[in-house]
Amino acid sequence: xxxxxxxxxxxxxxxxxxxxxxxxxxxxxxxxxxxxxxxxxxxxxxxxxxxxxxxxxxxxxxxxxxxxxxxxxxxxxxxxxxxxxxxxxxxxxxxxxxxxxxxxxxxxxxxxxxxxxxxxxxxxxxxxxxxxxxxxxxxxxxxxxxxxxxxxxxxxxxxxxxxxxxxxxxxxxxxxxxxxxxxxxxxxxxxxxxxxxxxxxxxxxxxxxxxxxxxxxxxxxxxxxxxxxxxxxxxxxxxxxxxxxxxxxxxxxxxxxxxxxxxxxxxxxxxxxxxxxxxxxxxxxxxxxxxxxxxxxxxxxxxxxxxxxxxxxxxxxxxxxxxxxxxxxxxxxxxxxxxxxxxxxxxxxxxx
Numbered sequence: 001x002x003x004x005x006x007x008x009x010x011x012x013x014x015x016x017x018x019x020x021x022x023x024x025x026x027x028x029x030x031x032x033x034x035x036x037x038x039x040x041x042x043x044x045x046x047x048x049x050x051x052x053x054x055x056x057x058x059x060x061x062x063x064x065x066x067x068x069x070x071x072x073x074x075x076x077x078x079x080x081x082x083x084x085x086x087x088x089x090x091x092x093x094x095x096x097x098x099x100x101x102x103x104x105x106x107x108x109x110x111x112x113x114x115x116x117x118x119x120x121x122x123x124x125x126x127x128x129x130x131x132x133x134x135x136x137x138x139x140x141x142x143x144x145x146x147x148x149x150x151x152x153x154x155x156x157x158x159x160x161x162x163x164x165x166x167x168x169x170x171x172x173x174x175x176x177x178x179x180x181x182x183x184x185x186x187x188x189x190x191x192x193x194x195x196x197x198x199x200x201x202x203x204x205x206x207x208x209x210x211x212x213x214x215x216x217x218x219x220x221x222x223x224x225x226x227x228x229x230x231x232x233x234x235x236x237x238x239x240x241x242x243x244x245x246x247x248x249x250x251x252x253x254x255x256x257x258x259x260x261x262x263x264x265x266x267x268x269x270x271x272x273x274x275x276x277x278x279x280x281x282x283x284x285x286x287x288x289x290x291x292x293x294x295x296x297x298x299x300x301x302x303x304x305x306x307x308x309x310x311x312x313x314x315x316x317x318x319x320x321x322x323x324x325x326x327x328x329x330x331x332x333x334x335x336x337x338x339x340x341x342x343x344x345x346x347x348x349x350x351x352x
Contacts, residue, residue: 001092001113003066004028012070012098015125017046019068019096022124026064028056058083066092066117068103076106087111087144088157094118100125109133110145111154141167141189141352143202147220150350152204153257155219162216166200174198176212178205179222183352204350206258208249221257224348226327228320229264229274230306232338237276243336244277252331252343260346261286263323265293265315286323293318301333316342 003025007016013029020027031048049056060067061083069076073095084090084107092114093107103121105114115131122129133142143163147154154160163173167188175185176192185191192201192212201214206225227244248254261284268274269287278285293312299321302313312318316333320342327344334341 001065001117002063003068003117004060004064005068005070006060007070007098008075009071009098013046015070015096015098015100016068018100019070019121019124020046023120025068054079054082061091064091066094066113068094068096068117068121070096070098072097073104073106080107088154092117094121096121096125096127101127102130103127104130105132110142111148113148115145141186143218143220146350146352150348151223151260152350153221153223155221155255155257159216159218163200163202163218171200172198174201174212174214176201176203176205176210177350178207178210179224179348179350181352182349185352206254206345208253208255219255221255222348222350223258223260224346225254225258225260226320226324226344226346227259227262228316228318228323228333228342228344229262229268230310230315230319230340231268231271231274233271235271235273235339237273237280239337240273240277240339243339243341246336247331247334247341247343251334254343256281259283261323263288263319265290265310265312265319267310268315286319288319288322292322296321316340320344 003023005016005020005025006028007013008030016027016029027046028049029046031050057079076095080093087108088111090108090112092112094114094117095104095106103118105118107114109115115133118129118131144154144160166173172188172190174190174192192198198214201212201217202220203210203212203217204220204222206221248256262278263286266287266289274285290312297313297318300314300317306315307313317329321327321329321344324344324346327346330345331343
């Protein structure tokens with residue numbers, strides 16, 4: 001988590017230095033209160049800033065995953081207000097008083113990790129973490145936090161409030177999961193059964209055709225799919241996108257939100273269409289050498305044409321397997337007008 005700690009006063013700078021040093025964070029202090037701060041014999045490096053405080057905060061919102069402010073809450077609220085956009089993308093924001101007594105989770109408590117960050121900062125300072133999210137203070141599962149901690153995407157985050165409200169108010173929610181669960185579900189989270197006629201349900205699956213019917217259903221997509229790809233040179237982004245969408249949703253009934261990475265041969269490391277598709281979808285793109293692929297290509301059907309052009313007998317299937325953590329190939333190569341796709345799935349264990 002890339003973190004910045006910001007302070008306005010001399011006392012605040014000392015607190016910021018302590019937090020920043022122990023968290024390996026960038027420290028920003030108002031230039032007229034800069035001092036040489038030494039902790040355990042080491043000089044703590046701090047970055048000075050001048051009067052354009054809000055301008056700096058605007059830039060930080062797009063650069064850092066977390067912001068720790070050592071100052072009054074009111075200053076922070078007014079400073080960050082113009083830049084708050086979406087709980088899925090806003091950085092975690094924690095506010096600390098300049099005596100280090102309280103670390104307050106202010107923004108992006110669950111998905112952004114501000115609640116956890118407040119606890120870490122409070123431990124560093126010997127202070128108290130202040131968390132106000134209803135699920136935390138009532139001791140019930142927060143499914144947005146569960147998603148963040150287990151690398152799952154939330155498909156329909158606007159429906160999260162119905163699930164959380166039901167749990168906070170003492171109701172029950174049904175859970176359908178095709179992932180292995182590590183932990184014990186609380187009594188108000190019950191395994192989904194068709195006869196249960198659940199009002200509220202949570203689906204934890206990469207599949208689009210799960211047999212769940214409820215008034216409100218929250219979909220969490222575990223990132224446990226690896227998409228192997230090979231293509232002719234010069235394929236455009238829209239061609240890659242059309243092929244991938246058809247391959248996943250129509251052929252395999254899988255959510256693209258569950259794709260953890262796209263994988264291909266090193267020869268395609270600069271393939272513009274693939275790179276643009278992955279960038280737009282924010283999906284990592286991994287490549288493997290021909291030598292890596294040759295080690296396992298005997299496990300898959302090979303093509304003389306592919307060998308002549310790429311130096312190996314197969315690309316999509318081998319790369320899908322190479323990029324995963326002990327994955328199983330769930331869909332062999334499928335051709336789409338010069339684009340070949342294959343799909344592997346990792347076992348996903350969800351910590352409750």
